[in-house]
Amino acid sequence: MANKSPRLITASMGDHGIVDLGWDDGTVCALDLSADLPSGAHNPRIEDWGHSLEFDGCEVDFSSPDLYKRAAWQDGRAPRPEAFREWRKTFGLTQDQLADLFDLSRRTIGYYEDGTLLVPRIVTLAMRGYEAGAGERAA
Template structure:
């Protein structure tokens, strides 16, 4: 199985209430509720029609869920990320965003988090679930923005930060 098979759908089943049951090539199954996306997106508004929503099917090579070919679909990796987040997990897209926002290289980020570069890649690519401790380390790094190899002795409080006057 290739490393991207965890984003390849093998089965899609529409359920009531704008929910999908998704099965991926790595054997994982998820339920995902699309109500919020459908309610807040013009592009997805046609899916408010329950008869159209019920037509959900596996798209080309299992990379999408399709309703109207070449017109209305959602990517399998985004749906998996949403399902993980909805179940209380930490979706891999958070690591992508954190890396982008911090500007850290993979090597720098792995060192900052105290994990191997390879493990960070597994988390970033969604190949392994992100432990809560790793995500908390990302948030902690954001809070203190350490410089160099020296970690701060304490976390700054709200009183340590200047509040812009305006």
């Protein structure tokens, strides 16, 4: 299952730490980086052929995969790691049980829960399907 993030192609500074970003897969977002950017940060620059973002006025830089995950979490396109973990626990599943259920490795489940990997859309849909069938299993 591919979990490769796209490359950045556009970046511009908005107000109050909001950065407008665009990736080569067509994804665009206004990502809130206010908690991570010092007040002097300005002029975002795409570096390393779209794999990182740097700012003038500070020593802060971000990787494209990190920004892509943050954007997906912020926009609700993928569950945050803590939400994915809580979902699993709500249904009383261990990582091994969930891995077997979704035909994934336990390591992959761990990567979703610690934020190393973004939960793919197909897994999010499987979660919804499992939720829908939970009432039938309880009856």
